[in-house]
Amino acid sequence: MSGFSLLEFLQQIINGLTLGSIYALIAIGYTMVYGIIGMINFAHGEIYMIGAYVGLLVITALGLFGVDSISMILLATLAISILVTASYGWTVERLAYRPLRGSPRLVPLISAIGVSIFLQNYVQLGQGARDVSMQPVLTGGWRFGPEGDFQVYLSYMQVLIAVVTVAFMTGLTLFIGRSRMGRACRACSEDRAMANLLGIDTDRVIAVTFVLGAALAAVAGVLVSMYYGLVNPFIGFMAGLKAFTAAVLGGIGSIPGAMLGGVVLGLAESFASAYLQTEYKDVVAFGLLIGVLLVRPTGLLGRPDVEKV
């Protein structure tokens, strides 16, 4: 290994932030559902996978119709993927959670795992078990640094990921903080029984939570299919696990926590890859989780009064 280079460090931060943005988008789905019903939605990784598939299919279809403006592709793909994926999110809640409301905690957990397996196989049957790939729609970027030496490279796609992520995060924060429905969400998260007594339709709030989580997972899915250009029916598992880790790391139930957790996890993986060995990146990621939980059992930004599983 040659010595430390500031430019390389900068490049690794860019790499880590890109990866972290995607983790954060998926992590929000976990954390919102947990914040409101106190349960982990184990089908969320598959919801993300569906978002990625829809994204890839729509982009390919638009390509066939000769649409080549990036903003058109991005907007149309995001819109369609969010619509389709959110309806899956709503259906998961309707079928796997609502009928089991009030039953012991483990029951909906198992039904969610069932849905996860179902969705994985369903996409596998519908789309084939193979990798589906696509050529990049947005290429190019900026280079910084001395000519001929190591140059920091910031691709347009990375910037796009950051911008889209920040835009949706801001939107979500405003929605939760300012809107009527957002206030109902917060009330449910504080005390669902009490919120119900005060006339809030908690079933509707829960459905909205699933839909919002799925919509953000769809955004992550679309970005991933544009950035990496490769999806298969099994990508949901690992991505779900990583995002779940990000959510717990940041403090499950806390939305800013999920954002922070995602970014921290992305950076940790990137640095582990850069300064240790690539094979240790998952060890570092999950090791970090254990370390943080030992010191702060509620995660980085979690509220200390959470006593759920």
Added chain:
Amino acid sequence: MNTINRNVLSAAVGAVILSLGGPAQAQDTLKIAIAGPTTGPVAQYGDMQMMGAKMAVEQINAKGGVNGKKLEAVIMDDACEPKQAVAVANQIVNQKIKYVVGHLCSGSTQPASKLYEDEGILMITPAATNPAITQQGYKMVFRTIGTDDQQGPTAGKYIAGTIKPKKLAILHDKQQYGEGIAKEVRKTVEAGGIKPVLFEGVNKGQTDFSALITKMKKEGVEFIYYGGYHPELGLLLRQSKEQGFDAKYMGPEGVGNKDISAIAGPASEGLLVTLPADFSADPANADLVAAFKAKNQDPTGPFVMPAYAGVQIIADAIKGAKTEDAVKLADYIRKNSFDTPIGKVAFKENGDLKEFEFVIFTWHADATKTPVK
């Protein structure tokens, strides 16, 4: 659930069970299990294997079968998963199938081979190249492909002798096949006086390689050998090009299929791949190639002809040894040689081919390949 429903249900279950245990078909066919991935990320290779094996079964049957019996191919999907491979092997044992052409991935072939050895089932793999598979002292295990201790040195010698990169990185996917071949390459290049600056594993299914690429770029790596399969290498190539990292890549036969070009696009141009010689270019196979073309199939895949050869060797051995007993057939195969589309083959005591050649190809963005030299 009320009682009536329950009765209906148990009747239905009973009916299903009965239909499963229906009268067995008369034993007038010789069943050969073709075990490999028909689903999962490397199913493309499974296609090659199934295509070759089915063609062999068809052509042998068209010539009257084996000793008056028809061959029957039974396709088994192991998805290239070691766990599923064991389940598939158990199914084969339970169905009393005596011959297997498979499995495809080294990681799934190894655990399955133990069952075949214990149960006296003849196994010929057309694709698994990890040397350990034939080093277990098994009597029932053969392969119609070379091994990584032939393939690795072919690549290693080329790197050390022709390319001579100042800075070489060796990556692998931590799987039995990928890591095994990466180690062989490292051994050969080190013997040739080149010490890799990097020897690292990536995760199977990993999609983001940006951190690793940045590191290699900063180290000034000029040449990378990747041991593994095409999905990860495809993304590596694509993301390298994206980051402006223009080192040359090389990989084993596990990366050499159309999908690498589908994933990496223009970034796959110039990739070096070690593959079995292109048997479909052999004039002796012209009729066979025409038969594949007539069915709109592509015979140039690296495992098509080895799979064909696997089925043919089993059929020829049954004819030659005049027995269907798998243990006796294994003995016969070890002692004789066979004329197959991959040439005249004979086996070593451990089940490896006596001779097998790997050739270096340059891969192109349109998924074609040309031999180097």
